[in-house]
Amino acid sequence: MSLRPPIKIPEGNNNLDSKTTFAERAEYELYVEMILRSMPDLTLVNLRKKTLYGKINLKNQVVAPIPSKMVLFGGTVRTFDFIADALQDFSDALDSRLERGRLNAGTPYSSLQLRSRTSSWEEDYSDYIEDVREKFMEQYLADTESYNSTHNFRQFLALFLDFCANNCTDSPISFSRYNISKHSDLFTTGIVFDMGTEQYGNDYVSCKKYFEDSNFGIFSQEAQNHGFILDRHAPWRFVANLSSEPMIQYMKNREYRNLQSVFNELYFNPVNLEFYEIVKSVVAMYAETFPLDDAGNPSTYASICHRDGKTSYTLKPRDVFDLNDFSSVDEMIDILGINDWIRAFAFIKAVELNQGTTQQEFEDIVKEAQALNKHLDIQRALGYISDRFNPLKVSFIQGSPTIRF
Numbered sequence: 001m002s003l004r005p006p007i008k009i010p011e012g013n014n015n016l017d018s019k020t021t022f023a024e025r026a027e028y029e030l031y032v033e034m035i036l037r038s039m040p041d042l043t044l045v046n047l048r049k050k051t052l053y054g055k056i057n058l059k060n061q062v063v064a065p066i067p068s069k070m071v072l073f074g075g076t077v078r079t080f081d082f083i084a085d086a087l088q089d090f091s092d093a094l095d096s097r098l099e100r101g102r103l104n105a106g107t108p109y110s111s112l113q114l115r116s117r118t119s120s121w122e123e124d125y126s127d128y129i130e131d132v133r134e135k136f137m138e139q140y141l142a143d144t145e146s147y148n149s150t151h152n153f154r155q156f157l158a159l160f161l162d163f164c165a166n167n168c169t170d171s172p173i174s175f176s177r178y179n180i181s182k183h184s185d186l187f188t189t190g191i192v193f194d195m196g197t198e199q200y201g202n203d204y205v206s207c208k209k210y211f212e213d214s215n216f217g218i219f220s221q222e223a224q225n226h227g228f229i230l231d232r233h234a235p236w237r238f239v240a241n242l243s244s245e246p247m248i249q250y251m252k253n254r255e256y257r258n259l260q261s262v263f264n265e266l267y268f269n270p271v272n273l274e275f276y277e278i279v280k281s282v283v284a285m286y287a288e289t290f291p292l293d294d295a296g297n298p299s300t301y302a303s304i305c306h307r308d309g310k311t312s313y314t315l316k317p318r319d320v321f322d323l324n325d326f327s328s329v330d331e332m333i334d335i336l337g338i339n340d341w342i343r344a345f346a347f348i349k350a351v352e353l354n355q356g357t358t359q360q361e362f363e364d365i366v367k368e369a370q371a372l373n374k375h376l377d378i379q380r381a382l383g384y385i386s387d388r389f390n391p392l393k394v395s396f397i398q399g400s401p402t403i404r405f
Helices: 018-038 081-099 121-140 144-148 153-167 175-179 203-211 216-225 245-253 259-266 271-289 329-333 338-353 359-375 378-388
Strands: 070-073 077-080 192-194 228-231 237-240 300-307 310-317
Touching (some): 018 203, 081 245, 121 271, 153 271, 216 228, 359 378
Antiparallel strands (some): 192 237
């Protein structure tokens, strides 16, 4: 049975002009509201508004799944054990209905055919940082003069931090800020799934192919029966509704007491990880930019000398290193010393946020963080910085940051 409301099918997509897009999107919202009124038990999630779903915990902290706690369901998606149980039961319920003639064969909702999503947030973040490195190289070290004027790691770091100040609001470096940005894929959370390769934002496909599917009513009900909820704007995508009674029962079946227990056992706060990843990434960038040659000799730069009206050039070796010489990230930290790295970390977090921090406020935060590291530990220092520059607690300011490293 068609669920089509008695209005025209919206035809909004991402290629229309702004006026037409506005009108078509309004038609789409009206279309969906009429479906919801015709199906009182139906619930749809708005992932355009819930962009952080699966990326923050109950304490409003940025989190990420612990990779070792995830399982591969059906060889196609990475998720958690209790959600895999729910997916299996959901799939079995659809297959049972199809066998009994309660579902029509050959439609998108005839069975649970998940699109393959096996990449992890680790892989995606690593690829993203490589893209950032290339952007940095293009902007700051592509010309010979800039390249030759960088003689050591401290100068390189200063260049990189200047790049951060000019780019980090749109291209964040720290994992926390990256994870809640447009660059981070929802599918790496392990709780978002899709069944098609449709173009997101194509309202006609959403309505004609999915909402009007003869199996839509049964599929959406079975989804909710098993703790899932369909996406309002992309009905081929659905999420695990972690607060629903069915999903909570699946949690308990795996001996998670509640949702807080799930976050405690299956997720982690990346504040420590992102600090060490920044250290490793910047050191790696430097080593890759100024590598040793095949004979193990450092790259050189031209030292210019003006004397008696004459100009001479002398090639001098750079302060370089081989990544293989480091046995731990702590040895990388020793290149500058922990206090300078704490300052660099605080600077990156501050310019990513761009909340109007004054130079004095920044200096006070750095001083306090360095004291916490000295008298307590590095974890306490990093936690303090991350709390002071928590992207979930403040509004962003347009324009470039004014603080200096």
